[in-house]
């Protein structure tokens with residue numbers, strides 16, 4: 014059974030002055046007093062000390078349905094007050110989040126939380142109203158320690174004369190159910206270090222409050238312990254939320270761009286939802302007021318109307334925001350990130366990405382999520398098959414193109430172009446839309462594309478980029494925030510290199526893993542290279558995790574999770590992981606092969622040194638890669654060479670012995686495996702053709718039985734030799750340090766016994 018909720022007052026009740034003309038109005042007939050409670054908590058009566066938030070999410074929906082059944086009107090209290098010309102500002106107070114966590118007293122009734130926009134100025138309020146009715150008390154009594162309870166417990170009745178009280182009661186219920194299951198799920202999976210919603214917190218959230226962030230999102234940021242907004246957030250939020258300007262934002266990797274667009278998008282959705290529900294309730298109330306005799310009949314009609322409505326509802330609730338991401342992982346990550354900020358709201362999210370069940374995505378879309386986070390390919394596929402919810406995608410109020418420069422690369426551009434044509438069908442809608450274009454490596458100077466046209470090599474890319482910004486239809490006066498540092502990489506990143514022959518790269522990688530323990534992400538340029546390294550470093554007991562575009566999506570996400578969980582995780586990835594992925598505390602990024610573009614180098618390196626943390630990037634430069642290396646240092650360091658990482662050369666013989674042995678095993682195993690596969694192929698083909706194949710022919714390739722036995726024996730010996738070698742140490746208790754930008758980044762521990770992760 015649902016536990017009843019009650020309000021715990023944290024300050025005293027204040028009487029609201031009602032203007033004389035309003036007192037005479039019919040709505041206030043019978044009321045003698047309106048009181049406001051500015052600070053309160055909602056708590057479950059029976060389980061006061063339990064996690065209130067958790068209970069609210071489970072019970073809220075049920076209660077809401079019950080209340081709706083009872084016909085309690087659902088209009089927010091401010092709306093009601095506004096209608097009667099009482100200035101909400103006079104009863105609203107700026108929420109003080111810090112204060113809101115202190116002092117608890119019991120008191121009477123009803124809560125309300127609102128963010129109001131007035132002439133571009135935002136007023137945040139959190140207030141509670143108490144309404145005293147001399148004719149008949151219509152509000153639920155809640156325990157009152159002061160003994161001054163105004164009504165008797167459980168005596169909540171419906172009274173037409175006192176609609177305001179009903180609104181108040183109902184608003185409490187609405188508040189209960191505000192946590193959407195999905196968002197609460199996101200919260201459940203949160204890591205340690207979050208502030209419990211019920212816990213006292215000493216976090217000062219005033220910096221965020223000054224940026225026009227709605228209270229309900231502030232609360233979630235506080236829970237995340239995000240006390241200080243990042244620079245891009247500070248610059249983007251007021252312009253986007255208060256001034257409703259389009260944003261062209263560029264800032265270094267890991268600088269918090271997701272919230273720079275995510276918070277304004279959520280703020281807008283919340284404001285629109287509130288406006289819509291107020292309108293709906295207003296018209297509902299008008300109907301209610303017509304004739305009491307018709308009330309029951311109307312209720313019945315409403316029930317049947319409800320059914321019809323759900324059929325029409327696809328048209329009623331079009332998506333409100335579309336966020337386009339270049340990769341699936343990024344879309345999933347952005348959804349999780351935004352869900353944690355939207356945890357106390359009922360905003361619904363959906364990811365529409367390739368590699369996952371289309372059927373499941375159709376089901377999710379049928380729930381009419383307000384925010385769609387998508388990769389262009391799958392989204393276009395669903396639009397083409399005329400998915401109901403996506404039919405109205407052109408009505409989105411916010412459009413975000415994240416990683417904009419990547420979006421114009423091969424593989425996204427065609428679909429993105431079609432998508433933009435589709436959602437920009439109506440100029441009227443485009444004008445009412447707010448657009449965000451974000452990147453870490455794009456120069457956001459609006460004149461940039463033209464300027465770059467002069468550089469021959471860039472023409473193709475910039476042509477697309479220019480056409481993209483035109484197609485996105487950014488408003489006339491976008492706010493351009495270009496915070497990309499001169500050297501483009503994070504200030505807290507240390508960049509080093511190793512110059513070596515191509516076949517020595519394995520040695521240096523192994524050496525690095527042993528010498529510098531930590532979460533390490535290795536980037537390669539090709540899948541073949543990735544597979545070889547995966548196999549080689551598995552033999553060396555480094556427990557690598559592969560990640561590339563040909564893997565099943567589920568496996569990709571699983572490997573990312575495993576990597577994030579292990580302090581010494583070792584992920585070998587293609588550039589599919591280069592952009593935007595926010596894996597906490599990646600200590601090192603190794604470019605096993607030199608990236609082909611400067612942008613790729615910046616994005617790959619940006620997986621470490623995020624959110625002002627320290628990080629290290631090491632590039633292994635082979636003789637054939639000098640040109641690409643030059644291009645990169647030209648772009649990020651004005652041509653200045655990267656410093657060379659110091660290497661203990663006397664450790665190299667041991668490293669070479671281990672890696673050499675592992676390589677031999679790998680090559681031998683590969684040959685045997687290849688032959689076996691060929692034999693299997695012939696056997697199968699022969700079966701299909703009803704042919705009999707002499708086994709001796711098949712086995713010829715594998716050698717005769719004696720050879721086979723010798724091979725196996727040899728492999729066994731080599732493996733045991735390797736296991737013994739790995740048990741020993743490279744050089745016990747030897748410390749290695751690498752130079753750092755700030756002098757803070759150092760080798761963590763002594764040389765490891767072996768590289769087992």
Ligand SMILES: Nc1ncnc2c1ncn2[C@@H]1O[C@H](COP(=O)(O)OP(=O)(O)OP(=O)(O)O)[C@@H](O)[C@H]1O
Pocket residue numbers: 238239240241242243246264265266267268269270271272452453592593594595619623624
């Ligand atoms: N104000 C903040 N305070 C503390 N941490 C923050 C804040 N804003 C964002 N973060 C955290 O910083 C990390 C990086 O943020 P985010 O992923 O938005 O960066 P980004 O700029 O989009 O990076 P990229 O360009 O690589 O995509 C995330 O883990 C995020 O939770």
